[in-house]
Amino acid sequence: MAAVGVAPLLPGMLPAAAHAAASSDGPGFPLVQDGTAAAVFVDAADDPAVIRAAGDLQADVERVSGVRPLLLHALPERAAGLVLVGTLGSSPVIDRLVAQGRLDVSRVRGRWEASVTQVVDRPAPGVDRALVIAGSDRRGTVYGVYDTSERIGVSPWYWWADVPVEHEDTVTVPAGPFKRYEPSVRYRGVFINDEQNMTTWSHRTQEPDKNIGPETYKRVFELLLRLKANYLWPAMHPYSDFFNKYRENPELADRYGIVVGSSHPEALLRNGVHEWDPWAQEHPNADGSLPVYDYTVNPGVISDYWRARARENAAYESSWTLGMRGLHDTALETKYATTIPEKVVVMNNIIADQRRILTEEVGAAVEPQIFIPYKEVLDLYNAGVQVPDDVTLIWPDDNHGNMRQLPTEGERARSGGNGIYYHLSYWGRPRSYLWLDTTQLAKVWQELRRVHEHGVDRMWIFNVGDLKSIENGLSFCMDMAWDVDRRGADKIEDFMAEWAGRQFGHRHRREIAAIRTEYYRLAAERRPEFIDRDVFSVIHHGDEGGRRMAAYDRLVERAQAVGAQLPETYRDAFYELVEYPVHGAYLMNLKYYWADRNALAARQGRGAGTNRFADLALAAHTDEQALTARYNTEVAGGKWDGFINPYPSQIPKAPGRPSVTRVTRQETSGLDVAAEGNETGADRPLSFSSYTRDRRFLDVFNSGFLPVTWAAEANRPWVRLSSAGGTISEQVRLWVEIDWDRVPEGTYDATVTVSGADRRVEVPLRVVNDGERARRRARGFVEAGGYVSIDARHADRKVARGGCRWRTVRGLGRRGGAMEAVPSMAAPITEHFATGAPELSYRVRFTSTGTFPVTVFRLPSLDERGHRRLALALDDHPVTVLSGQAVATGNRGDAWARNVEEGIEKLTATVTVDTPGEHVVRLFMVDPAIAVDQLVIDTGGLPATYLAPPESYHPVFNPDPATATGLDAPDQ
Template sequence: MTAVGATPLLPAVLPAAAARAAADGRPDFPLVEGGAAVEVYVDAADDPAVVRAAGDLQADVERVTGVRPVLRHTLPARAARLVLVGTLGSSPVIDRLVARGRLDVSRVKGRWEASVTQVVDRPAPGVDRALVIAGSDRRGTVYGVYDTSERIGVSPWYWWADVPVERLETLSVPSATFKRYEPSVRYRGIFINDEQNLTTWSHRTQEPDKNIGPETYKRVFELLLRLKANYLWPAMHPYSDFFNKYRENPELADRYGIVVGSSHPEALLRNGVHEWAPWAEEHRGADGGLPVYDYTVNPGVISDYWRARARENAAYESSWTIGMRGLHDSALETKNATTIPEKVAVMNDIIADQRRILAEEVGTKAEPQIFIPYKEVLELYNAGVRVPEDITLIWPDDNHGNMRQLPNDAERARPGGNGIYYHLSYWGRPKSYLWLDTTQPAKVWQELRRVYEHGVDRMWIFNVGDVKSIETGLSFSMDMAWDVGRWGADGVEGALAEWSGRQFGQRHGREIAAIRTEYYRLAAEKRPEFIDRGVFSPVHHGDEGGRRTAAYDRLLRRARAVGAKLPEAYRDAYYELVEYPVHGAYLMNLKYYWADRNALAVRQGRGAATNRFADLAEAAHAEEAAITKRYNTEVAGGKWDGIVNPYPSQIPKAPGRPTVTRVARRETSGLGVAAEGNETGASRPLSFSSYTRDRRFVDVFNTGFLTLDWAAEASHPWVRLSSRGGSLTEQTRVWVEVDWERVPEGTHDATVTVTGAGAEQDSVEQGSVEVPLRVVNDGARARGRARGFVEAHGYVSIDAVHTDRRVARGGARWRVVRGLGRRTGAVEAVPSTAAPFDGDPAVRAPELRYRVRFSSTGTFPVTVFRLPSLDERGHRRVAVALDDQPVTVLSGQAVATGNRGDAWARNVEDGVERLTATVTVAEPGEHVLRVFMVDPAIAVDQIVIDTGGLPMSYLAPPESYHPVFNPDPLSGEALEVPER
């Protein structure tokens, strides 16, 4: 559909690829022209959700044009045009059109949540032409209505992210028939969880709500429907009001068409955090004691507690959580059952009791029923809990986006089907991420494709925290839930471009998508909420922390450049959706970078620079507070007061303000030198290779506070220095390069000599420091002849997507997933349903091949950086070999324990798992490194071979020289981090 008179800023495209349109060549259907709007008809007897949504269409047309259509419940006696909204079987006028063959409902009638939008001539007596929006059921009709709203320029995020609506005087939609077929996943929704910020905001702004009440839920319900979702687990924590506290909440949800369920610790819609204590108070034992929430101790009291809610909510379309955990998301309490078999028996009794309650109080409407084997309940389920076949199994991830377990053949055959509970936001061990949307969409795509391939299509629930900040990830997840096959492995950035174009205009979509992709990549290296002291090295690989922080600085500049091109009306939405996340993540990293430089300066004995770095760290923290205050108090006129807070009191181990050290002023000056690769001094030579054509730094600093004059001199004319001297009070960074046109071939030792003298001779510590250089020049011809990755500096670093060849075998293969992992993409072993390759992988398993040119010989460690996927029923194995040498099989991490400090915790914090084997290089020259799939769904990000010079660092070193994939390793590198 198109909006006549629209500027190119807002595209008129529909997001769902599951929808199909067919052109018929007829003229567009006007909705508003000449200041008059076409009336909207909906039968008053249709479902209340449909009648309400028709009212939203009425409001949306007014948002676009300023003209409000009349909403009718009776057909007009005479109308040139009319919008007809109705549900098959609930709207007589719609049913008559179907019966007469005037409305095409093929692949719509009898389907789940499907719809057709079609222009029909003479649909009723006195009506010349109508735009008919008809659904197979009530939500199908609602989605058809919101499809039309989005296509005339009203974003699903018009309210929740302040995406403006382009004003038009004339509005029309094409007359082509449009169908939305049924979704890939039946129930698609969110869990509002760890909702402290949302609670604060609701309390401050959503009168008469207090701590998330009906006014807030009205906004949530509408957003869900506009995103084509249908399901909700409401907020549950002590600081928010529980859903059923307001009895209008479940009635509202039903009137909107939202299915309401409850999370894994909230059986049968009961919120134990709020509701158990008063119930227990009313049901004291004969001795006056309060009953505990333990089914082995108080089964009768607990059963009655569940029954009361089942009876209370029986009339509404609800989802019923079966099973039991402790109060407030804690482990199951079983005082009288201590062993696993005993606990399994208790869980079986609980399920039987709950099923009986639902049968008696709700009857056949008690569906869907779900069982969530979360944390310790998964162990009990695997040990023998009997879940009736018609209950949907909801498989949880590990809270960090890695599915723990997927259904086997028997579980896939169950009539109740399978679903997932997936985190886009999380509170808990080992660290929380609630502040920003930081899970790579490519990671979401990989895991959701995998679960769907395993038959998990009944229910997808996404933990979205406070809703705000997860806008992009939630939209992407809901689009996938509707049409899981819409995007391929190389299409995720295109999906981001399409979504960004819908919010800010197609001409900006690709650049915003590129910005978001880089933002997610940096978060994949380390989420900003996970940052800590001493993670990124300030001395290795050209200042690892500085390179990362400079990448953020470049990204923020790109984001601001796009924002400056947008009309003023779009600035609030752009700040919320693009600029604030980039800026906030940057500042979180920046303050820790400067704090690390401060700590290093203390160890190096620096003077004024030590305090300078402390000032920069604290300034970054203050700027972070300032932009958050702007979000809460200025953006959209202060609409979001309290919605953003990187450090709500309930978050454990939030990064916060890093500690810094200041030194007392010393009325002295003195020369200090620290070369790259050295915390102090210059004992480790600066390494240069004609393949990578490196740039290395030497920090020249003052050990005091008075002015220091310094000079630097190179031992050879082909050594270039960015600066050869001057005066300094704090420090300067000198960049050292080699003029490769002048240096002779071979290996050379050179030096850079730094001398210093104070301006006042009675207060100076004079000195001279020699910085050694090791320069290896194999010549331009050797560089040109190289066919693969070339060893330099004592290592080979490979981005896994840069293969020489990918070999498919045994019905399986490796594919590239763009935008996944720490670099430009990762390679994934597919299909995810393939059988493991036991035996010799070199004979039967799909393979990745990399050409590597070694100059060293020996036995060297090779580390495969794989993404930390899980499979608690199987293995996480990959294999490596060099040339035709024997294959080494590497096994991945153990199951997710939730314990801090174990392998799983380290891996999810880092976003990778490092698996190490050894390879033997008997002769220098070209070799082939081979990586084999052993288990499916393994994803490999990077590969590093340490030939004796690899320093300890968090990230893999920059990729080695490759004539095709990395011919200019220095391109795009920033020299220094701006002192903001």
């Protein structure tokens, strides 16, 4: 079989027309045929990065075919086929083909990291045919090489995620020409950060490395290049070795073609955590004391410290971070500057000093130089720090995926341009998320799309933590960084399908993409790293926590079903990329769900059932530990020993084993009941509506340890019970439903009676049946159960106005899609909403009247220079403007912390319903780029829960709510 033409599915390989072009003119080029491989030629005078990448192509062809091609530095006298690899201006044979007009380099020559791959007949004397891979510069050539590797079936993740390479006896690629045009973002890379797990793994497995050394970085560099990245901030923390400890590291990076920079607290490539104390000891003060890392106290010593590294690394392609923060990612220390204006002066002096050092040691026009206004430095920048025009401003997010600030028109015009520092992983307040890839790709798309529209295209750096577990998210970010226009708001799941297809084959790609989409949605409700006690209700809305666990349970089953159908060679990769994240997130949530049920059972006075929930919580924790142990000790033969750990010791507030309560066994029994919506008893009636066709639960439980016999019956023939009784030693969940075909129209009270152990408990029911005809004729969302709950994307009408509109971003938010106001750079609209602002309108049928609170669930995006506002109205009533949180504080317990933990911000207003019947809830854009997830109207008695209640009945969008909400919570 032949591996031909998978290029259309490779992100970054066939982007939009502005970035690439390809055709398949002429027969394909055989890299391997009849047991013989075409040799790979690269001129010995070409850049070392190109020569090294040509060696990787040699190895990749062997991975696919088992046949290793020759790697040549001189043209053969005779060859039927040859792969010619080279950089324009550095490869005479390729330059000759260009001069002869036989290799089309239009829109490639002179561009940044561009390339062309094309078959050329008789490219040199004695060579019949050649596959030419030519780059505009050294990385352009390298990317062209890796494009070819990926086209023949070698995933960028072949080593880092153990993605197998399918064997092919005949390996053929299309004739081309294929062009990779310039990327959307010039510098694209990662920050390896909070790297405790990678350090442990590197120490155990990557000889002769100790704590992340050259052998590990070789693997990192290769992965970055295969992902079409070019930039790295290396590991920085005390438990890893700092990058420049090994002097071969910067040389290796340059030989691979990787630009190495340093993070916000590491000025001029200096790692303060490791390097300052030894430097201070070597350069003591006159009195013998050690200098402190404070520029207002020791400017000379600190300047010499920076200069030494600039001199050491002057020969390498590097990125130079300007400015200053404290050691080990702490705030700037300024003993003799206490006010903001004084600190601004100090920062300006620091930058001027660093610029002088770079000019003297590296060169007058060295680039890129970057300034990162991270945390407290952003306040200083906004207060007047003067950053030279040719320095790139790197705008940080709030550490949770929400951009804090974007450039003004003047900042966009700077010659140094703008970049971002964006977190896919984070250690710090209010909670850390280092374990799994849990940021929705749709959220990443929304934020990256917005920053690029604001002219931020010079550098994108992504904090990826330990690197592993971020495979999907990192691939997506690099895909966007190369071609930000390639995918629209409704095509994000397509990326996951393409990506899954390249890792596991096309048969299961759509199902794997759907699994990942649901996995991200559940994480958007609450990251598994953020789970805690008493987050999700276990008594309201059909057991909110239980419904969530049921969704996770279905997801695990789907993932395991796909894994069971894959060939054995794919099992390790599937475990790493799909099964472990899904199953691990499930178990992390499950143990806290059972712990919450245990705490409730203890409050209710349950006997054996209390202990049963304690056992289930601890069993889930044990299962999660075993799942992780399998990753570290069994997958890929134990290759990832020590890499995966949900609880590295440095993580603050990491969820671990939840505490549980146990009760001492007593030889007693007793019967009690807790109805849905009630911690104990049944004071809150169970409500049923013919629109939502709910089912509700009763927990029938034993207050002792000896078995007890119980029975249940309803006083209406149309009330259906999941059980009529039996014997319980712990508890049973009894489901109550209504037979809507038998119940007459009208409002009725009913009773379910549970009896046993000389006890009788009556549970009241309220049943409202408006009839099937009314159900069919309803034109919008229908109030029931004391609320109206609406998914924002389910608007009955969307109106674009003033050049702005609401668009659906699929896969964004808690409900599978959210509405975003675009374009992101539009001017705010603060008046004349009905004629000037884009609108979402929702028909609602109210059965109640009064003034009701409305909660709008929006994604907690930020803009510290502006606002996050929208407007709400009922019918033609006056409009209320709602304002969102504008500032990231970094403080635990405040509004920003709550918003990023929950993944939403709740904006509230009221509407007044004067008459029952149909009305229209209207939502208007005020500020652009705001995204809305859900709306909830409380018409009386809506309980406070973490999630919004299940979506209300709508004849088009939600005609069968009982099915749509999946009310199959665990019955334990």
